[in-house]
Amino acid sequence: MDGLGNGQGNTPADGITRVGVVGCGQMGAGIAEVCARAGLDVRVAETTGEALELGRTRLVNSLGRAVERGKATAAQRDAALERLSFTTDLGEFADRDLVVEAVVENEQVKTEIFHVLDQVVTRPDAILASNTSAIPLVNLAVATSRPAQVLGVHFFNPAQVQRLVELVPALTTSEETVERAERLVTEVLGKHAIRAQDRSGFVVNGLLVPYLLSAVRMFEAGAASRDDIDRGMELGCAHPQGPLKLADLIGLDTVASIAESMYQEHKEPLYAPPPLLLRMVAAGHLGRKSGAGFYAYP
Missing domain, CATH: 1.10.1040.10 (N-(1-d-carboxylethyl)-l-norvaline Dehydrogenase; domain 2)
Structure with a gap:
């Protein structure tokens, strides 16, 4: 399977069917597209309505290019778009099984987002993940009341095409969380996962x-x-x-x-x-x- 996913609605891994993506820039939009193409219900959040519309346009255009290049059918594009929803309110992430933060590489900004997600995501087994390239995951984990369920899930640009995902557990992350994330990445999203220590830069x-x-x-x-x-x-x-x-x-x-x-x-x-x-x-x-x-x- 290519990095776009097979668009056939793969079997969910460990009950992860609802995904939230915080940020709809280049990386956030790519992650959202990959998840939607794989059959998951995806909700995307941005800080303002203007940013959200830019992100929505980025996603629509990317899916359109996939059809033009023969990487997806028009039906697969339309199905992926139906699985995407958009919001400026993180409170609408309450029912998410997995939330991936994909905002600017600023530790303070990311820490504040994790603090909010910890308060609004109600599912007790939900995973909170960061797409950070270098920020220590333990610093984000301890900003929550569920540090065992926080880890790095680092996609590469463009996420729709690049097959690798780095899984980065913090010292606090449980093995169960890492295994659930790994099954999602490999079995549902069709990516190749490698594990990296929580050290700046990770492997790649x-x-x-x-x-x-x-x-x-x-x-x-x-x-x-x-x-x-x-x-x-x-x-x-x-x-x-x-x-x-x-x-x-x-x-x-x-x-x-x-x-x-x-x-x-x-x-x-x-x-x-x-x-x-x-x-x-x-x-x-x-x-x-x-x-x-x-x-x-x-």
Whole structure:
């Protein structure tokens, strides 16, 4: 099965049929789409009506592109849309079996959301998950009264296509919670799950981000041009995208945030975000999502 799910209404894992997604940006919309395509009832929350409409449009357009590319039928698209609902009130997540938080990489913001979810989600066995790339899961878990049911469920961008999901238990997370999440990810969503320790960067970003930062430093130092750095890794190492193109796709603010989190935890100089990266973020040059990064996106 591809990363879009099979759209046939797979058998629910451990009674997880109702999913909530907090945030409908690029990642939140992708996670919501994957879950809806897999036959789950999905409710998406955003902070404002305007943000919610942008997220709804993002989902509709993505499902439309899946039909255009032959990855889904029109019937599957329509069925997925029927399974999606939208709200600006987290109180409407009371009946959710699983809630995935997918907002900005800011620990304070995420902690506040988990505190609210703990109060409003009434199902005693509900799982509260975060799609964080680097923030310690234990810090989110202890903001709730159910730390055994909190873990990281880290999808990769674009979630509709990328097959990997990192499962990141905190020190407080029960094995039952991890196993339930793993069955959902693999048996219902059709993804491949790996387990990672609750350390900044987890597995993939722990390896990937230092590589991206090295490419930024090489460009910043004038050791090679932007195009030659990317072309070198694409043609010399068979990477599908060069590191600067990939950083633009991920979002330069996200790369900087992960790097800062890793540096704060490990104090390894190679993890510190380079000055050029920080200045690009300050200028609002965030990559594809802002229209400008190391490359221009009209």
